[in-house]
Amino acid sequence: MFVSPARPEQQEKPILTNGIKIFVLLFFCLPFAILLLQSFSAGWQWPRLLPGTFSWRAWQSLSREPRMIPAISITLLIGLAVSLINLILGIPAGKGLAHYRFRGKSLVEAVFLLPLLIPTLAVVMGIHIFMIRVGLTNTVWGVILVHVIPTLPYTIRIFRHAFENLGSKWEEQAATLGASQLTIYRTVWLPLLIPSIHSALMLSFVISLSQYALTAIIGGGNVVTLAMVYFPYFQSSNRSVLACFTVIFALLPLSFYLLMYSLYKLFIRGPGHYRGC
Amino acid sequence: MKKLVSVILLFFLIFWVAGCGGSNEEAAQEQVTAGQAENILQKEWAEIEKLAQGTEIRMFMWGGDENINRYMDEWVAPQMKEKYGLTFTRVPMDAPEFMQKLLAEKKAGSQKGNMDILWINGENFKNAKTNDLLYQPFVETLPNYQQYVNQQSKNITTDFGVPVEDLEAPWGKVQFVFLYDSAKIPDPPKNFAELAVWVKANPGKFTYPEPADFTGNAFLRHLLYDAVAVDKLLSTGFDESFLEENARPMWDYLNSIKADLWRGGETYPQSLTQLDQLYSQGEVYITMGYNEGRAEPLIKQGVFPETTKSFVMEPGSIGNTHFLAIPYNTPNPAGAMVAINFLLSPEAQLEKLDPAVWGDNTVLDIQKLSEEQKNEFAKLDRGASVLPEEVLQKALVPEVGPEYVDWIKEKWMHEVIGAE
Numbered sequence: 031m032f033v034s035p036a037r038p039e040q041q042e043k044p045i046l047t048n049g050i051k052i053f054v055l056l057f058f059c060l061p062f063a064i065l066l067l068q069s070f071s072a073g074w075q076w077p078r079l080l081p082g083t084f085s086w087r088a089w090q091s092l093s094r095e096p097r098m099i100p101a102i103s104i105t106l107l108i109g110l111a112v113s114l115i116n117l118i119l120g121i122p123a124g125k126g127l128a129h130y131r132f133r134g135k136s137l138v139e140a141v142f143l144l145p146l147l148i149p150t151l152a153v154v155m156g157i158h159i160f161m162i163r164v165g166l167t168n169t170v171w172g173v174i175l176v177h178v179i180p181t182l183p184y185t186i187r188i189f190r191h192a193f194e195n196l197g198s199k200w201e202e203q204a205a206t207l208g209a210s211q212l213t214i215y216r217t218v219w220l221p222l223l224i225p226s227i228h229s230a231l232m233l234s235f236v237i238s239l240s241q242y243a244l245t246a247i248i249g250g251g252n253v254v255t256l257a258m259v260y261f262p263y264f265q266s267s268n269r270s271v272l273a274c275f276t277v278i279f280a281l282l283p284l285s286f287y288l289l290m291y292s293l294y295k296l297f298i299r300g301p302g303h304y305r306g307c
Numbered sequence: 308m309k310k311l312v313s314v315i316l317l318f319f320l321i322f323w324v325a326g327c328g329g330s331n332e333e334a335a336q337e338q339v340t341a342g343q344a345e346n347i348l349q350k351e352w353a354e355i356e357k358l359a360q361g362t363e364i365r366m367f368m369w370g371g372d373e374n375i376n377r378y379m380d381e382w383v384a385p386q387m388k389e390k391y392g393l394t395f396t397r398v399p400m401d402a403p404e405f406m407q408k409l410l411a412e413k414k415a416g417s418q419k420g421n422m423d424i425l426w427i428n429g430e431n432f433k434n435a436k437t438n439d440l441l442y443q444p445f446v447e448t449l450p451n452y453q454q455y456v457n458q459q460s461k462n463i464t465t466d467f468g469v470p471v472e473d474l475e476a477p478w479g480k481v482q483f484v485f486l487y488d489s490a491k492i493p494d495p496p497k498n499f500a501e502l503a504v505w506v507k508a509n510p511g512k513f514t515y516p517e518p519a520d521f522t523g524n525a526f527l528r529h530l531l532y533d534a535v536a537v538d539k540l541l542s543t544g545f546d547e548s549f550l551e552e553n554a555r556p557m558w559d560y561l562n563s564i565k566a567d568l569w570r571g572g573e574t575y576p577q578s579l580t581q582l583d584q585l586y587s588q589g590e591v592y593i594t595m596g597y598n599e600g601r602a603e604p605l606i607k608q609g610v611f612p613e614t615t616k617s618f619v620m621e622p623g624s625i626g627n628t629h630f631l632a633i634p635y636n637t638p639n640p641a642g643a644m645v646a647i648n649f650l651l652s653p654e655a656q657l658e659k660l661d662p663a664v665w666g667d668n669t670v671l672d673i674q675k676l677s678e679e680q681k682n683e684f685a686k687l688d689r690g691a692s693v694l695p696e697e698v699l700q701k702a703l704v705p706e707v708g709p710e711y712v713d714w715i716k717e718k719w720m721h722e723v724i725g726a727e
Contacts, residue, residue: 085609168421246405258370259370264580265369265578266371266580268608268610269587269610270608
């Protein structure tokens with residue numbers, strides 16, 4: 031155990047080397063800047079370095095799309111629900127796999143990993159038929175459930191590794207001091223797991239955000255997420271409109287991140303050194 | 308090892324569950340709907356309109372074009388509300404997705420779906436028809452179809468060679484044209500021989516989407532028509548050995564221009580969108596595609612240069628029709644029929660033809676319209692990039708069956724990509 035969770039603060043000022051700065055600039059900032067520029071351009075012919083004319087047209091036509099605001103809200107809602115379900119299922123599963131030995135553990139592990147090995151679209155036909163029978167198709171609940179499939183394996187893996195690294199000593203120590211299971215979860219595991227919770231939430235949200243086919247088939251057109259409105263535009267020749275959509279699409283995880291961050295600040299008040307990285 | 312075995316077992320379990328369909332209940336329920344359907348189709352049109360009053364319909368269609376979306380949301384939807392009290396909702400979804408959805412619903416024996424109208428053609432229609440995914444033959448019932456559509460036209464009665472049999476109503480039709488920048492090409496080629504000369508003189512400025520793409524395949528079908536007359540193809544029927552013998556010039560032609568294509572023919576655009584983007588960036592001088600009017604909105608949006616014009620070449624320009632169908636499990640067949648009938652009305656078709664709106668050609672027979680309506684259609688300026696109706700009509704050639712699409716796709720890999 032070389033990463034002691036109690037003192038991450040000393041290592042917390044990573045030095046951004048120039049190489050990393052250039053890398054970030056080149057591969058993250060520049061493409062995004064070009065995207066922004068593209069969204070304001072009207073006709074950008076090949077030899078030109080910058081667009082010939084600028085216009086609001088693409089943004090205007092986007093603002094006229096009546097599905098935009100409902101689509102963003104439902105996308106956020108689904109993403110949030112999917113991430114929370116991931117936490118509720120992923121933390122116990124990860125802990126179980128990390129700390130306990132039991133019969134059939136490898137089978138359970140395999141089941142948890144399965145959605146990563148088999149493309150979800152290959153089984154969605156069967157899932158779909160099942161969902162029609164139980165009446166979950168064409169509902170938000172159905173979409174949330176089906177989004178859990180491609181996200182949960184990642185979450186379980188994240189927590190499994192986290193619990194493996196943390197070991198069971200912390201829990202035992204708290205238990206000898208008389209803490210109940212609930213108290214242990216709340217005061218020991220939760221603060222220690224914050225970095226992992228952070229990654230798991232973010233990852234599940236981003237994966238849920240980008241589901242097109244699953245949402246289309248299970249949501250059946252009753253649940254119109256941003257991906258449903260946005261993806262068909264890939265077949266359009268108007269790159270400015272596509273660029274606008276992409277900017278909005280990229281802003282969603284960012285706002286989710288900020289939302290999560292402020293929630294931590296509000297609800298989890300531990301001593302400063304629990305903040306993690 | 309243990310892990311592997313369990314994974315394999317699970318695999319089987321999942322597919323077994325997926326494969327289990329309740330075939331008995333399906334058949335029983337099917338009869339029930341069939342009974343209901345006949346009832347509605349036997350009713351008077353006025354009564355169907357009454358049934359539709361105050362109901363809701365949902366139309367599933369590709370949603371990647373802002374002009375088409377706006378036509379549906381801002382023109383069609385309010386009109387339907389006003390005229391028939393129909394609440395119209397457009398649902399953006401690609402055809403493969405809603406077809407898969409429908410197929411699963413059929414397998415699960417669902418009798419009440421949430422789709423009322425589907426926008427399909429070609430391959431999707433063929434699948435829907437062979438899998439019995441569509442509603443009863445309803446097209447004959449529509450007053451606007453009876454009154455304004457030429458029911459003898461091959462473009463109306465067949466969809467990519469598949470007989471329509473009243474299962475889907477024509478909505479619009481498009482013709483294949485080449486688009487070019489008239490500032491860079493003063494005199495566009497008139498046939499494939501001239502095109503080859505032009506390509507040689509302007510290396511790197513022409514290419515076509517690979518034939519796995521809808522448009523790329525259509526480009527190659529034109530070349531096939533050039534090698535073998537389309538009438539001959541239609542009268543012979545799909546016959547691979549006949550094609551082997553007679554289509555040789557087509558592959559020779561493609562190989563002869565290959566070295567002078569964009570990027571030396573080493574790679575081809577994967578989709579029309581990519582070719583359009585190359586064209587809009589000025590990398591190539593010619594793009595192409597179905598819908599003779601599609602350049603207009605793109606010119607207005609500044610995506611294509613203002614000097615964009617169009618041309619057709621010998622041996623003609625392939626035209627095809629796109630259709631509206633009703634899925635077998637629609638919750639509101641009366642509403643769907645009323646909506647489709649409205650979409651076929653002269654006013655809805657005229658609005659759709661307007662280049663500022665969509666620019667999609669009408670399926671109505673102009674001769675069957677009233678004088679006033681004829682004038683309105685004649686008055687409408689489709690834009691400078693659209694060829695006159697006479698030129699298009701003269702060049703129009705029909706579509707051959709979907710077997711040719713696959714044949715071209717495969718052969719092209721051997722003959723053009725494989726030929727080194």
